[in-house]
Amino acid sequence: MKHTRLRSRPTRAVFLAFVSSAAVATATLASPTAVGAAPDSAADSASLREAVTTAGVMDHMEAFQDIADAHAGTRASGTPGYAASRDYVVGKLRAAGYQPVVQQFDFPFYRQLxxxxxxxxxxxxxxxxxxxxxxxxxxxxxxxxxxxxxxxxxxxxxxxxxxxxxxxxxxxxxxxxxxxxxxxxxxxxxxxxxxxxxxxxxxxxxxxxxxxxxxxxxxxxxxxxxxxxxxxxxxxxxxxxxxxxxxxxxxxSTESEIRPTWNVHADSQAGDREHLVHAGAHLDSVVAGPGINDNGSGSAALLEVAEQMANVRTTNRVRYSWWGAEELGLLGSRHYVNDLEANQPSKLRKTKLYLNFDMVGSPNYALFVYDGDNSAFPVGPGAAEGPEGSGQIEKLFHDYFESQGMPSAETPFSGRSDYGPFIERGIPAGGLFTGAEGVKTASQAELFGGTAGVAYDSCYHIACDTIGNVNEDAIDANSDAIAHAVLTYAQDLSSLMQPVSGAVHGDGTPGGGGLHDDDHELPSS
Structure with missing residues (x-):
């Protein structure tokens, strides 16, 4: 079933003319290695958020659905559906003016036949x-x-x-x-x-x-x-x-062998190469289904933001990544980080933060922000420590949602998405998540709507994770939050160093949304 468009897509040129002029002014004020503040980041963010539309994100998710339909219902790494998803992202990036890099690596493929x-x-x-x-x-x-x-x-x-x-x-x-x-x-x-x-x-x-x-x-x-x-x-x-x-x-009856797969990377044309703002989403689905929420939603939202920012001159370099083989153990992001660490460690050190967007359109959604300061989920089983600066990233997202009159809650750094290899190297990280197999609480239903006692995504990791399994309100809220965060850090990194007084909490209760884990309990027999 086709989705209903929430709003028409505005003329992109209006946003580009506005933001480019502001960014040029910023660039002339900053020294080549300075991390300068943009003159009017709030106004820039509003313009970008107007250009980044739910309709645009949904167009990409419908394309991912079409790809899955044409390739046995899956976009899993190691299958033709993933290769077609890669080609789609690369094509859109090239059309927007990027020079995408396709990074191949081998991984252990598996499926139950x-x-x-x-x-x-x-x-x-x-x-x-x-x-x-x-x-x-x-x-x-x-x-x-x-x-x-x-x-x-x-x-x-x-x-x-x-x-x-x-x-x-x-x-x-x-x-x-x-x-x-x-x-x-x-x-x-x-x-x-x-x-x-x-x-x-x-x-x-x-x-x-x-x-x-x-x-x-x-x-x-x-x-x-x-x-x-x-x-x-x-x-x-x-x-x-x-x-x-x-x-x-x-x-x-299974299939288990080594196969090739790919990450896709695209860098902004402008920005200081010494200060890299990295944003990523995994592109692969599980073998069992098309993975339109997990993680066509994050991939599509990131692609829409990248398209709308293609000609924006920013203070810091921005790198967008679409990861392969996340569903089999964060293999794409781990390969990327390990490869840089082994062969170009100076480039890894230039990464000032990593933003992760994995499942941002769950049908029974909550607006979860990664708990970067561990105030809601102390370090222990199921919650890794957020490197210094992660609490500030969390605060940026909570502050953004509050500015829009929306509640937000926390989810832990459970280690089960592509921020994992980055926080292991001490790189500040943050991001958004709308819930997986976890069950929405009554208090969360009061805050975010939806149904208490039901999973955030009842189609998590199964065949019904189709275009009909996404909530456009969640897509709308999160794609704007992604745009705001990417542009904010592309212009100015100084907030990463600002002290955060007291615990950082959103308006919601910490529920986590489920561990988004590949080692999970099945229903009781």
Whole structure:
């Protein structure tokens, strides 16, 4: 179904004439390496926000939907749909006057080709449902196995953090050909998988820990195509049922191999090269669907802003990036940062901040801002520390929303989007998010509208994440906020150094919106 246009697209020339003249005045006042303030950044932002339209963003998202429709319903990295998405972004950037750079890298591709089978054959025949009672590990191998289940160093009587399967010695006495039953915890799933395979396991079942918050079925990742036998994650309860002498049947059909994919980068023509303002969004979807909210929305909004700023003369250099293979572990942004760190560390040091836009149109949205000062989400499990300057970025977004009469709330630096490699290097970061699989609270429904008790995005990571799965009010609010932030920092970085007194909070309650995680609990069986 086609969306309804909220407003007509204004003449771009009016904005360019206004902002370019202001920026020229700024450039003549600043020394070549100074970080000068623009004479009237508020007025510039208003003009840019008028030029950046919801209609323009939606045009790009409809193009992404058309691409997915033409390529088996997906835009995942490693598929023709992603290559077509790359070409679309590159074409639009070139038409706007940029000289985009396409950065190729290899990554481990994975997809599940058919519904998996997992059942207890004896002593109590029980069929488990894929996606509800269990999920194949990302990078699971294919196979059809019926064999006894053998427990490996489990903690069943007093559930706690488990080391099951983390050491080769855990498999002393393991019978080759059996299915290894290991427990989540301590080391990576990939380590458990490899150790089980070396011991001769015909398949690997990873049961949950049984601790608070980690009891149900879950999906995890092996991190790379290390599996030679099927691998799945399931609940603590199902693991208990299999631990004492059961026989199981597992069937998996997957595709797991190394493939090329790409990042796309475009730099502004103007601006001091010593001061780089970097804004990014991941371009790929999951294999299961077209990914129009996740993350066609962030990619489209960033592209619209880049188009409208193409001829704007700014004080600082702006780099726009569309990342590949985010859905398999932030691989595109990680490749970019690692490559710079290894080969051009001076250029990495010129990056003064990174802005991330991942899911900005969720249908049951909240206006979440990354909690850069950790005031709502203290450093700990699920919340990384925001480097110095991140609290100031958070404040800029909260202040912007407040200036527009809109509430905002916090979401943690959970490590599950492309800001991760940047904050690991101490680069200040911030950005926007409208919620994933998390459930909207009653207080958030009062603030933002929508429905309490329902996920922000009920189509997160599944086939229904189509053009009909985006909220145009969220797109409107966030695309303007993106434009405001990018232009503000393109003109002036001084606010990054200004002290922020007290905790930085929006008007909303901190809810997070869901961890946007690829290692998450499935619905209870």
């Amino acid at each position: 058919a519904t998996a089978t997992f059942e207890q054959v004896s002593p109590t025949p029980t069929a488990y449902q894929d996606g509800t009672d269990f999920g194949l590990m990302t990078y699971s191998a294919s196979g059809n196995v019926t064999a006894p289940v053998q427990a490996v160093d489990l903690a069943l009587s007093s559930p706690a953090t488990s080391t099951s399967g983390c050491e080769e010695s855990d498999f002393n006495g393991f019978t080759r050909g059996n299915i290894a039953l290991v427990q989540r915890g301590t080391c990576t799933f990939g380590v458990k998988q490899v150790n089980a395979q070396h011991a001769g396991a015909s398949a690997v079942i990873v049961m949950n820990q049984g601790t608070a918050g980690r009891t149900g079925p879950f999906v995890g990742t092996l991190g790379a195509p290390v599996a030679t036998v099927p691998s799945l994650g399931t609940s603590f309860t199902i693991g208990q049922a299999l631990a004492s002498g059961a026989t199981a049947h597992i069937v998996a």
